[in-house]
Amino acid sequence: KAGVTQTPRYLIKTRGQQVTLSCSPISGHRSVSWYQQTPGQGLQFLFEYFSETQRNKGNFPGRFSGRQFSNSRSEMNVSTLELGDSALYLCASGLRLAGMTGELFFGEGSRLTVL
Amino acid sequence: KQEVTQIPAALSVPEGENLVLNCSFTDSAIYNLQWFRQDPGKGLTSLLLIQSSQREQTSGRLNASLDKSSGRSTLYIAASQPGDSATYLCAGAFTGGGNKLTFGTGTQLKVEL
Secondary structure, eight states: OOOEEEEESSSEEEEEOEEEEEEOOTOOOOEEEEEEEEEEEEEEEEEEEETTTHHHHHHHOOEEEEETTTSEEEEEESSSGGGOOOOEEEEEOOOOOOEEEEEEEEEEOOOEOOO | OOOOEOOOEEEEEEOOEEEEEEEEESSSEEEEEEEEOOOTOOOEEEEEEEEETTSSSTTEEEEEEEETTTTEEEEESOOOOOOOOOOHHHEEEEOTTOOOOOOOOOOOEEEOO
């Protein structure tokens, strides 16, 4: 059974550019959530998508957005990149039974460096 | 505000020692708590999930407990090995939060030969 797949694994961008990251969940999982990990702030929740609808959103500016497709694959986009957006972006997939969470499984992450 | 705290931030032990990692949370409306392992530059590997109705879960040399009343969870690692060296993170899912996890800051474990 394939795990959570994130692409690209590494990318370098310059300030002001935008970036799109992709996440393919485990087969059968319809919930995809995104996290940002930095040395200073640790792991912070960005948003969760289920059945193509955003269900939860963390405290990030509107430059951070996402979407989910009918096959449960998800993308997140960061526009007008800032130096502080350099981070490891992690995607997690899981089931969502009766609106609540079960075990979540994470991908290897996308390492974004903003110069 | 839901907060998850892990103590200590770093721990170094000799091989073979049994050890306990601590996790505390401020919101008693916890739905479940998950322990993860993270190797440098890698993603998170799920170790154990404890539902709020459970008191403990075991997987091999790992045992995790959950005490909602005191707001604490512990991860017990028996007979530690150098391969256990990693950062261990606990994360809580709280009622009404869906699949949103609130993470602790992690405990960086080093098991020395």
